Amino acid sequence: MTTAKRDTYTPETLLSVAVQVFNERGYDGTSMEHLSRAAGISKSSIYHHVAGKEELLRRAVSRALDGLFGILEEEHACVGRSVERLEYVVRRMVEVLIGELPYVTLLLRVRGNTGTERWALERRRDFDHRVADLLKAAAADGDVRGDVEVRLATRLVFGMINSIVEWYRPGGRGMAEGDVADAVARLVFAGLRTEHQEPGAGIRARGSGL
């Protein structure tokens, strides 16, 4: 791929090279020269496809954001009890993150130095709020515990999901995206313990049982 000297790129394939370079060097640390070398085509050939690196960034993070917002339009995210919709969204977030791994990785690393980065951060916050609203609705239904603040729970769940980009490698150790999505859904909704008791609840239960 990197030996292709002639410009056989489409906007799509150029984007996939650019995202790889952005993730390796950081967006700020990437120049058009770096992109040109990685793609094996001249800078002017790149300018034939896009106005500059910021356009590549915008396209790349849009792909991740479209994937994430697309989840919220899916039937199971819109119909049914809030807790079921939330569980569906959490599972699908993991699948989208893994399916669009380099794009979501880039999105999560955006820091906000350019207009495009600030726009991406804003859209990420919108998405977080949509999920937090679902969690709030599930708590109002009494289906989700009330003793963890919604904002904090949302952050912790997103923290767990987003951390997957740090270690997941496609094809590595044969861990399918469905397995990871199942594991996240189980941990987030049912927890690690086999006896689903609060700390201390076991003692009370035993006491009243005797």
Add this chain to the structure above:
Amino acid sequence: MTTAKRDTYTPETLLSVAVQVFNERGYDGTSMEHLSRAAGISKSSIYHHVAGKEELLRRAVSRALDGLFGILEEEHACVGRSVERLEYVVRRMVEVLIGELPYVTLLLRVRGNTGTERWALERRRDFDHRVADLLKAAAADGDVRGDVEVRLATRLVFGMINSIVEWYRPGGRGMAEGDVADAVARLVFAGLRTEHQEPGAGIRARGSGL
């Protein structure tokens, strides 16, 4: 603090300035010049305290690692059922992370370019394995669900805990470290759902109850 021109630094206070600069600029991107400017003392004054920036890095990540490994020596981490010890360790990890926030943040960002960084990564892996062993023991006791692979569960739980460095700010919004530790312990061990049922289990339970 930054106006102090005379060298009133101790190794401890110099370390706290260095860690702040490392976290802002990245360790690789930090020069002795940057450290000298941030501390408001000359480079030779810094060399009076330490051999160079790698020694500052070693001291800083040692502080984080000592905090984490110290947990494993505490009584509640050593005595009792594995699942209780694990829950204690998870809770204490959150407390140490928040209590030593800049040091743990630096530790989590270490990438492995120098000998000190590789040593720190190695120690982090040791710690991860110790926690994974505890999870394995709890699963063997039947206290922790067997349908999420230990290695994956460890990664996800560490992912949730480590993500706290991305948003936690001391004194911000009045969220105490104990509140965050409680929330993590509740989510990790008992999950979000108030009815602790597997997806689909509710339908079975209702079916058999009628």
